[in-house]
Amino acid sequence: MTTAASISSKEMETLNNTPQARSEKDLDNSDIKREEAEEGTMVEQANDTEKQAPPPAVTFPDGGLQAWLVVLGAAIALFCSFGYVNAFGVYEAYYLSVLLPTRTPDDIAWIGSIQICFIFGSGLVAGSVFDRYGARIILIPASILLVTSVMLTSVCKEYYQFLLCQGILGGMCQGAIFTPAVGVIGQYFMKKRGAAMGLVVAGSSLGGVILPIMIANLIEKTSFGWTVRAIGFLFIGLLWITCVTVVERLPHRAGTFFLPEAFKDPVYCLLVAGNFFVLWGMFTPFFFIPTFALHLGMSNSMSVYLVSILNGLSFPGRVLPGIVADKFGRMNCIIIAPTVTGILIWSWLGVKTPAGLIVLTAFFGFWSGSSISLFPAVMAQIVPNPREMGTYIGMAMGISGAAGLTGSPIAGALLEKHGYTAAISFAGTCMIIGTFLLICARLIYNPKIFAIA
Numbered sequence: 001m002t003t004a005a006s007i008s009s010k011e012m013e014t015l016n017n018t019p020q021a022r023s024e025k026d027l028d029n030s031d032i033k034r035e036e037a038e039e040g041t042m043v044e045q046a047n048d049t050e051k052q053a054p055p056p057a058v059t060f061p062d063g064g065l066q067a068w069l070v071v072l073g074a075a076i077a078l079f080c081s082f083g084y085v086n087a088f089g090v091y092e093a094y095y096l097s098v099l100l101p102t103r104t105p106d107d108i109a110w111i112g113s114i115q116i117c118f119i120f121g122s123g124l125v126a127g128s129v130f131d132r133y134g135a136r137i138i139l140i141p142a143s144i145l146l147v148t149s150v151m152l153t154s155v156c157k158e159y160y161q162f163l164l165c166q167g168i169l170g171g172m173c174q175g176a177i178f179t180p181a182v183g184v185i186g187q188y189f190m191k192k193r194g195a196a197m198g199l200v201v202a203g204s205s206l207g208g209v210i211l212p213i214m215i216a217n218l219i220e221k222t223s224f225g226w227t228v229r230a231i232g233f234l235f236i237g238l239l240w241i242t243c244v245t246v247v248e249r250l251p252h253r254a255g256t257f258f259l260p261e262a263f264k265d266p267v268y269c270l271l272v273a274g275n276f277f278v279l280w281g282m283f284t285p286f287f288f289i290p291t292f293a294l295h296l297g298m299s300n301s302m303s304v305y306l307v308s309i310l311n312g313l314s315f316p317g318r319v320l321p322g323i324v325a326d327k328f329g330r331m332n333c334i335i336i337a338p339t340v341t342g343i344l345i346w347s348w349l350g351v352k353t354p355a356g357l358i359v360l361t362a363f364f365g366f367w368s369g370s371s372i373s374l375f376p377a378v379m380a381q382i383v384p385n386p387r388e389m390g391t392y393i394g395m396a397m398g399i400s401g402a403a404g405l406t407g408s409p410i411a412g413a414l415l416e417k418h419g420y421t422a423a424i425s426f427a428g429t430c431m432i433i434g435t436f437l438l439i440c441a442r443l444i445y446n447p448k449i450f451a452i453a
Contacts, residue, residue, distance in 0.1 A: 060190040061249075067188040071196050073245030075203030076238050077139075077181035080146065081119060081174035082372075083207015084231070088112035089290040089307045090212045091166075093300065096291070099224065100159055106412025107159070109287055111167045116283065116404030118171025120397040123179035127394015130180040131253045131387060135246050142176035143239040147232050149173055154228035177239075179397060180246065183390035186380035187249040194330055194377045198322025201373035205318055205365075208311025216304040253387040262392055267382055267445045272396045274437035275375050278338045280403040281430030282371060284411040284423060285345065285364055286310070289357070292420060298354050306361050313362045314369030321370040322377065329452040330378045331442045335435065337370035342431030348424045382445070 061067045088111075095108045126138055149170040156162045182200065189196040211231065218227040262268050289310065293303035325333040344364045351357050376393060383392045407430070414422035446453035 060188060062189050062192050067196075069245045070184055070188055070247070071199050073242040074181035074185060074200040075206075077177045077242045077246065078201060078203035079207035080235050080239055080242075081178040081181075082201075082204035083311075084170075084174065084211060085112065085115055085119065086204060086208030086286060086311050087211040087215065087307060088115070089287055090215050090304050092287055093290045093294065093303055094215075094219070094224070095162070097300070099157075100162075103159060104412070104416055105288070105291060106409045106416055109408040109412040111162050112287060113283075113405050113408045114163060114167035115171035115174070116408075117401045118168060119175040119178055119401070120279075120399075120404050121401030122172045122175030122398075123394040124398025124401075125394070126176045126179040127183060127390035127392070127397070128257050130183055130248070130390035130394075132257070133252060134248050135180040135184055136243060138176050138180055139239075139243045139246060142173045143235075143243055146170065146173035146177065146239070147235050150232035150235060151229060154225040154232070175397070177242070179394050180390060181242065182376045183393050184246055184248055185376070186383070186389040187386055192326060193380060194322035194325035194333075194374070195319070196322070197377040197380075198319040198373045201369070201376070202315050202318040204372075205311045205315035205369055208314065209308045212304055212307040212311070216301060250387050253385070253391075258395065259388055259391050262395060265382070267441050268392070268396075270437050270441035270444065271375075271378060271382070272399055274338075274434045274441060275396065276400050276403045277430045277434030277437065278341075278371055279400050279434075280407040281345065281427035281434070282338075282341060282368055283404065283408050284427035285348070285361075285368070287408045288411065288415065288420075288423065289361055292351075293354065293357060295420070296352075296354050296357060298357075302354075306358065309358065310361045310365035310368075313365030314372075317366035317369030318373035322373055325374055325377065327452075330374060330381055331445055331453040333370070334374040334378050335438050335442055337367055337374055338431055338435045338438065340367045341371050342428055342435060345424060345431055346428040349421060 092105070092108050092112065095111075096103065096105065100108065126142075129138055149165050152165040153162065153170070156165055182197070185196050185200055186193065214231070214234075215227055218230055286307075289306055290303040293306050294300065298306075321333055321337060341364065344360060344367060348360060351360055375396075379393050379396060380389055383389050407427075411423040411426055414426055442453060443449075
């Protein structure tokens with residue numbers, strides 16, 4: 001595998017010329033500069049001239065065997081992390097009808113919401129650890145613990161046990177796998193970054209297709225415990241590929257653990273806030289479309305397949321927009337995707353038949369996939385130093401964890417007290433606010449409306 005040693009001297013010069021890298025040298029350089037000023041030498045003038053010259057650009061492979069192996073390993077990481085969460089709608093329906101029938105929909109939704117919260121929240125730490133120490137120091141222990149959490153879920157009986165094993169432990173491990181898998185892509189791709197990120201995030205869609213069907217079929221033929229254990233064995237066979245192939249390309253950064261100066265950038269702040277509201281509303285259909293299908297009179301098996309339809313259509317929705325975004329601007333496309341997604345959520349209010357729900361699920365799957373896949377690509381675009389990419393993405397994901405934690409339970413509580421209209425309205429309103437904030441970020445980044453940004 002290529003390591004940091006493969007970086008050229010010009011690239012190292014660029015990386016070491018960032019504001020953070022220069023600040024780390026200020027103390028040592030101050031004495032030398034003072035002596036040069038006192039002596040009146042020409043060295044200071046030469047240094048000033050050199051400082052004014054722009055540093056050479058960092059190059060990106062944008063392809064090659066190792067780069068595409070990293071994409072493969074990262075896609076597998078998202079298959080086992082977000083792909084597993086995307087299948088939670090199946091768990092929601094099964095817990096309500098079989099394992100935990102005395103619990104309310106918002107009680108069950110807390111399991112998945114806590115899982116989502118920790119996936120995002122653990123990125124706050126995982127992103128900085130990745131930037132400072134590399135990918136494998138996180139991926140290997142997180143993969144082992146994720147398999148452990150799945151195996152423990154298979155023997156759970158009580159509500160609090162599912163919260164601990166599937167929600168907290170599973171979410172923390174999935175977040176520790178998810179963040180470096182997304183952050184490393186920006187070190188290998190520039191021109192094709194949107195397409196590469198789309199392929200990686202499409203791994204979660206593939207998991208959302210395969211895992212619900214796998215769960216539904218195995219539960220009919222065997223017990224819940226052995227169904228979940230089969231998923232654990234599948235993860236064992238997949239995650240070792242991630243641990244081998246996902247490796248950083250750029251040197252590790254030094255300095256502070258977090259990068260609070262990122263929040264001085266209004267574009268970054270608006271992107272984080274916009275993503276927060278988008279995620280706050282977007283997971284409601286993922287969690288409650290299966291129960292809405294049962295409400296319309298569909299069979300339990302068909303409601304499970306709706307989850308697979310949703311995630312199956314999100315596969316092209318995560319790949320194709322990334323390719324388009326590389327040509328027409330990632331900032332532009334990240335506005336279009338949540339706009340259409342929000343319209344589809346509001347359209348949910350008019351669905352009265354199973355056929356209509358199937359059509360809505362298909363369209364929602366495509367456009368929601370676009371919203372998820374484009375955000376990491378946009379974040380990578382605004383990061384000033386590629387070595388800080390994991391930290392920037394991790395801090396954004398950490399803030400978004402609160403949206404993942406509270407969004408679906410709020411929708412579940414509204415569903416229980418006021419029906420589906422209230423839950424859908426909450427999700428749709430969140431999408432409107434999130435889209436508005438993303439538009440503001442785009443206009444600050446580039447005020448020209450029709451520019452490729």
